[in-house]
Structures are given as C-alpha cells and as structure tokens.
Amino acid sequence: MANDPRxxxxxxxxxxxxxxxxxxxxxxxPVYYVGINEEHRAVRxxxxxxxxxxxxxxxVTGSGAEALLRKALASDxxxxxxxxxxxxxxxxxxxxxxxxxxxxxxxxxxWLLVVNAGTTxxxxxxxxxxxxxxxALRDLSAETAMVALQGPVALxxxxxxxxxxxxxxxxxxxxxxxxxxxxxxPCLVARTGYTGExxxxxxxxxxxxxDLWDGxxxxxxxGVVPSGLGARDTLRLEMxxxxxxxxIDPKTTPIEAGLGRFVHLGxxxxxxxxxxxxxxxxxxxxxxxxxxxDRAIPREGYAVLQDGAKVGxxxxxxxxxxxxxxxxxxxxxxxxAEPGTVLQIxxxxxxxxAEVVPLxxxxxxx
Amino acid sequence: MPAEESYPDDLRYHRDHDWxxxxxxxxxxxxxxxxxDALGEVVYFEPPAVGAAVAxxxxxxxxxxxxAVSDVIAPLAGTVTAVNDRVVESPELVNEDPxxxxxxxxxxxxxxxxxxxxxxxxxxxxxx
Numbered sequence: 001m002a003n004d005p006r007x008x009x010x011x012x013x014x015x016x017x018x019x020x021x022x023x024x025x026x027x028x029x030p031v032y033y034v035g036i037n038e039e040h041r042a043v044r045x046x047x048x049x050x051x052x053x054x055x056x057x058x059x060v061t062g063s064g065a066e067a068l069l070r071k072a073l074a075s076d077x078x079x080x081x082x083x084x085x086x087x088x089x090x091x092x093x094x095x096x097x098x099x100x101x102x103x104x105x106x107x108x109x110x111w112l113l114v115v116n117a118g119t120t121x122x123x124x125x126x127x128x129x130x131x132x133x134x135x136a137l138r139d140l141s142a143e144t145a146m147v148a149l150q151g152p153v154a155l156x157x158x159x160x161x162x163x164x165x166x167x168x169x170x171x172x173x174x175x176x177x178x179x180x181x182x183x184x185x186p187c188l189v190a191r192t193g194y195t196g197e198x199x200x201x202x203x204x205x206x207x208x209x210x211d212l213w214d215g216x217x218x219x220x221x222x223g224v225v226p227s228g229l230g231a232r233d234t235l236r237l238e239m240x241x242x243x244x245x246x247x248i249d250p251k252t253t254p255i256e257a258g259l260g261r262f263v264h265l266g267x268x269x270x271x272x273x274x275x276x277x278x279x280x281x282x283x284x285x286x287x288x289x290x291x292x293x294d295r296a297i298p299r300e301g302y303a304v305l306q307d308g309a310k311v312g313x314x315x316x317x318x319x320x321x322x323x324x325x326x327x328x329x330x331x332x333x334x335x336x337a338e339p340g341t342v343l344q345i346x347x348x349x350x351x352x353x354a355e356v357v358p359l360x361x362x363x364x365x366x
Numbered sequence: 367m368p369a370e371e372s373y374p375d376d377l378r379y380h381r382d383h384d385w386x387x388x389x390x391x392x393x394x395x396x397x398x399x400x401x402x403d404a405l406g407e408v409v410y411f412e413p414p415a416v417g418a419a420v421a422x423x424x425x426x427x428x429x430x431x432x433x434a435v436s437d438v439i440a441p442l443a444g445t446v447t448a449v450n451d452r453v454v455e456s457p458e459l460v461n462e463d464p465x466x467x468x469x470x471x472x473x474x475x476x477x478x479x480x481x482x483x484x485x486x487x488x489x490x491x492x493x494x
Contacts, residue, residue, distance in 0.1 A: 036432040319430070
C-alpha cells in the first residue's frame with residue numbers, strides 16, 4: 001500500500017511560493033515555482049536555491065567506522081583529509097550501484113554519507129549487512145534540512161550571510177566542508193552540488209531549515225530564485241551527471257557508467273573484483289551522451305538504433321535549455337560510443353539522428 | 367508570461383482538454399488553459415502533415431514540456447489544412463495564449479454537425 005508522500009521542513013515555504021508540487025521518491029517536492037526553463041537559466045546566470053531535504057544523511061561513527069567504509073565504498077576514504085568529501089558508490093557484489101553518494105570526513109571521527117532519497121533505507125540495510133564491529137550507523141535524514149545554493153553568484157551571496165572574521169566561502173576548496181553559522185543557523189557547509197555551477201550545499205537541523213531558506217532568499221539583490229527539481233534535473237543532465245534509478249542502478253557498474261575515475265581499485269571492497277575485471281577486459285556497454293541533430297526530445301526508455309537495429313536505450317533525456325537541443329544519456333556498446341558517431345533514436349515511431357558527444361553537454365564559456 | 371485561467375464561451379470543448387473554434391465547415395483546434403497548465407512550459411510541438419486526416423478522439427500530434435510528452439487529441443474528425451508554424455517555432459505560445467496565438471491546427475471538418483457532440487464552456491468547466 002502506498003504511503004502518503006513525506007514533506008520536508010520547507011514544505012510550507014514551497015506552498016507559499018506557489019510551487020507546483022510532485023511526488024518524487026516518496027516525497028512531496030517542488031518541481032518548479034515559476035518555470036523549469038526560467039529557474040534553469042537563473043542558476044546558470046546568477047543563483048538558485050533548492051530544497052534537497054529529501055536526500056538522506058547517514059552518520060557513521062565508532063572505532064569500526066573506517067573499516068566499514070573501506071569495505072563498503074568504491075572510493076578510498078584513506079585519501080580523505082578531515083573536512084573533505086568524495087563522490088563515491090555503494091556496490092553490490094556484482095559491482096552494481098546500490099547508491100551513489102558523497103562521503104564527508106568530519107572532525108572527531110565522524111563520517112557522513114549523503115545519499116539519494118529513495119535509497120536511504122536500502123543503504124542502511126546494505127551497510128548493516130556488512131556486520132562491521134564497532135561501527136555505529138545513524139539515519140539523520142528526518143532531523144536534517146538540506147538546501148543547495150548554486151550558481152555563479154552563489155559564493156558572493158553566501159559571503160553576505162557568513163560569520164565575520166572567518167575565511168570567506170571562496171576559501172573552502174571544492175569538495176571541502178566546514179561548520180559555520182549561516183544566517184544565524186548552525187550549518188555544515190560543503191562546496192558540492194549537482195548543477196555544474198559553483199556553489200554549496202548546506203545541512204542544518206530540520207527545525208532551522210526555514211530560517212536558513214529565508215536568510216538566503218532575503219538576499220534577492222543577487223538575483224537568487226527558488227528552484228525546483230525540474231531545473232535540478234535539466235542542470236544535472238546538461239553536465240552528464242547520472243541520476244540513480246535512471247542512468248545508474250544495481251544492474252550497472254561505475255565502469256559501465258563512465259565513472260571509473262571516482263573508483264579506487266587495487267584494494268578490496270564490495271564489488272571490487274567485478275570492477276577490476278571490467279577495467280582489464282573492457283565493458284559491453286557504456287553510458288554515453290547523445291545530442292539530437294533534429295528538433296526532437298529523447299526520453300527515458302526510447303530505443304537507440306544503428307542501421308535499424310537496437311543497440312541501447314535512453315536512460316535520461318530532455319530538451320537542454322542551455323544549448324536548445326534534445327540531449328540524452330544511453331548505454332551503447334563502447335565501439336560505437338566514439339564522439340561524432342551518428343545513431344538514431346526511435347522517438348515515438350520516428351527515427352531521429354543523434355550524435356555521440358563528449359560530456360558534459362553544456363560547456364562553460366571562456 | 368503564462369495566461370490567466372479562462373474557458374471562452376465561444377469555444378466547444380473535448381473532455382481530454384482540447385478546444386475547437388468552428389467557422390462553417392472549418393475549425394481550429396488547440397488545448398485548454400487547464401491542459402497547458404498541467405503540462406507546464408511547452409518546449410516542442412510535433413504537428414501533423416497538412417493534408418493528413420485526423421480522427422475524432424485520435425492523436426494528431428504531440429506537445430512536450432521539459433518533463434513530459436502529451437498527445438494532442440482531435441475533438442472532431444477532419445482533414446488538416448494548416449499547422450500553426452509559429453507554435454512550431456515558439457512552442458511557449460501555447461502557454462502564453464492557448465486560445466489565440468497558441469492554436470495548433472486548422473481542419474476541414476468531416477461532419478460540421480458533429481460539433482454538437484462536444485461540451486460547452488460551462489459543461490467543460492464542471493469537469494475540472
């Protein structure tokens with residue numbers, strides 16, 4: 001039986017702002033406030049503020065924390081200094097992606113995993129099943145609010161609500177994180193995001209999420225606009241960032257998904273044997289960027305064809321607001337995944353030419 | 367700018383949220399304010415070919431928003447005599463002016479009397 005969708009601590013703000021709400025991974029979330037294109041362009045040109053409180057936060061502590069994460073994560077956490085984060089994966093023993101996540105190394109032996117909303121419970125079960133002694137897991141999702149402030153002026157805006165006499169937000173390295181009081185709210189501030197723009201993600205206590213949201217939006221002089229999941233999806237897809245459950249899932253590996261650079265092999269972890277073999281022997285399919293040559297929009301599930309024969313399927317697609325072309329990701333054999341190769345996508349019965357292009361689809365000017 | 371919600375009295379409506387403006391044995395088809403609002407910003411219109419036959423209750427093309435694809439349903443049967451090329455070029459016209467510049471196709475009706483099978487504005491509004 002379907003449960004009622006959950007609401008984030010910012011739900012009332014979204015309703016007040018007139019957002020169009022949708023069910024996403026069991027959460028009632030804003031898909032847009034004014035319009036997806038307008039919010040997309042605001043993030044590329046100025047700044048957007050996203051409620052990402054639906055995402056999961058799993059804290060790992062205790063004397064066994066590091067042993068657990070060494071075993072569970074495809075990236076090498078021993079490369080992380082305190083106050084730094086990595087993009088990483090939880091894999092099953094076939095190398096399939098149980099979840100993609102960001103792992104933060106915090107002070108005092110605390111580790112934090114920020115995971116996808118729909119997979120949080122699965123991740124906790126997966127981690128517990130590794131039965132690591134001395135590792136304590138806590139799901140902090142319900143008590144955490146999280147927002148993403150993204151765009152070329154995001155750090156400038158943040159500097160206006162930043163504590164005096166602390167190094168400016170620009171001094172946080174990319175994938176670095178610090179604890180700061182922002183707009184009066186104690187936060188974990190991380191130089192991370194899902195848009196390809198400069199910016200931060202901020203986590204705070206659930207009951208302070210509204211104050212943080214209001215404090216950021218009070219700086220409207222920077223041109224910041226509330227932005228919904230619709231723009232978040234078009235922004236991430238223009239960058240070629242995969243979405244779990246669509247472009248990557250428990251049946252695809254990081255190597256097939258072209259994410260091998262985030263995996264640190266040469267040490268044992270769950271799924272490592274399969275990845276070692278795929279790196280040595282190659283893969284049969286690879287997640288690839290396709291850009292439509294006609295004016296048409298690829299969608300998830302559409303077949304990718306070569307000489308009329310199916311060679312793969314689209315996993316995500318949209319009309320790119322930045323390049324005004326249909327773009328999509330698809331798994332296709334690596335020998336035809338060379339940029340410049342022209343394939344066809346079956347768009348509701350019509351074959352449309354699409355060119356293999358390197359990712360990201362959207363490249364920054366200059 | 368998106369249009370304000372309205373359902374003009376001089377149009378007839380199909381329950382799948384399409385409208386017809388009848389002029390003798392000719393008619394213009396489009397989608398209602400409700401349909402464009404549900405779809406969100408329209409970014410693509412795939413029209414039928416001029417000369418194509420359209421069947422009542424059948425799909426004659428598609429409109430796409432950033433997030434979704436939606437078939438457009440012919441309220442009445444006929445033959446396509448014109449496609450709104452301005453909407454092909456600027457699909458957002460469907461959101462900005464769904465009953466005016468955002469019209470989709472013009473047809474010669476197979477049976478002009480069949481318009482009586484459609485809803486009037488009051489009956490359509492009652493469905494929403």
